[in-house]
Amino acid sequence: MNVSKRIYLDHAATTYTSKEVLNEMLPFFTEYFGNPSSVHQYGREVKKSIDLARDRVAKAIGALPEEIYFTAGGSEADNLAIKGVAYANKSKGNHIITTKIEHPAVIHTCEQLEKEGFEVTYLNVDQYGMVSLEDVKSSIKANTILISVMYANNEIGTIQPITEIAQIAKEKGIYFHTDAVQAIGSVRINVKEQNIDMLSMAAHKFYGPKGVGALYVRKGVKLISIIHGGSQERKRRAGTENVPGIVGMGKAIELAYQNFDEHNSRVKGLRDKLIKGVMENIPYTRLNGHPEKRLVNNSNFCFEYIEGESLLLNLDMKGIAGSSGSACSSGSLEPSHVLLAIGLSHEIAHGSLRLSLGEVNTEEDIDFVLQVLPEIVDRLRQMSPLYEKVKGGK
């Protein structure tokens, strides 16, 4: 492809591993390769590094180090939280409350539990993707054992009233889990002050490596393991530790909160410029997600009368990487469940575009997107039979 410059605007899908993080990881592939469970020096020196990473993760979210359990990523953390609590608390009840806009790692885990006899309530959200506290309260039953609501949505960026929901759960003596995979690094979190019982994280969303994540589990939460084997992670997650990954995750989360204000205010400035430019220059466009209560790096639009995959391919030809919730780009027949849940029609949901910013993006990147995106949208609309009908009235 003859593109002179590539612009990455898909940081919500994944980030690169930062150089600082990679440098911290590298010795653990070759020099410090021991098994942390071993008694000898090789094992002991590696064990220390895992302890440091655990301290760093705990500190970033206001938890105790012994409340952090490393996993193979965000999906496993979600599975461990939901199945772990469901199986361990069966005698108390079998009802779980979650939302219609959760990540598939939560939704499909809940659907699996339904097949096993659990009962699940999937809460609706409003047009901005926001869960209502009243709905949370009114769906609680005597047999409710767990409430799981994502911290911030991965597609439309809406940030939920987590502190308030956690408070409701606490008052009723129900465990509260939040999938914070997309929020870490963009939102300040303190699990103690916010009364969060469990929280899922994934390193590759904040400039750490892929294949490693963690679940925070408050001391005292009754949870059983879902991967059985050795006694790693205090018997809650068997398997020899992914040492370089864990070390990288610790460094990455530390950096994310060290540079928090500077990084997020810069990204927010660029993101606001992008949203303003798109909304002002492209007609028949809507911004998806909450106008203010959204992740600083997230923008998500629907362009009426066009389809998302052809939009992505056109952007890709210009070197711009984004993502879409259209059926064609997801490989299924249905457009994004999140866009449908905020009340969009199938037709409009097919024309969505998510551009998620990060450390590498510049003013020039945004200028370039604002230059080419209106042309691409217009070209596709000129090709669209749906656009014919509105053209006259324009």
Place this chain on the structure above:
Amino acid sequence: MYSDKVMDHFSCPRNVGEIENADGVGEVGNAHCGDIMKIYLKIEEDVITDVKFKTFGCGAAIATSSIATDMIKGKTVEEALKITNKAVVEALDGLPAQKIHCSVLAEEAVKAAIEDYQKKKAQ
């Protein structure tokens, strides 16, 4: 994921547009599923002398519309009716499995436009 041929027809689609007072117009698919194809035909003595299309859909939907319109241009109505979705896929050097339905839509759009022509002619 797409062949060079698909990307060629997607990035420079042939025969985009409308034909005023077309002799046959066919529209298939629906916005709910994310694909609509509309084909316009100009036909003289049962020969397709001009063809245009408009498509709402993914890369494969646009590419199949483009190549299918190219394939029927200059053909007789009878010849055009013989073009199958398989021929469309072959002409594009293949399509990913989940995109085969786009080629079916292209075949259906051509057939719908010809049916419209035949209906008008019979009146």
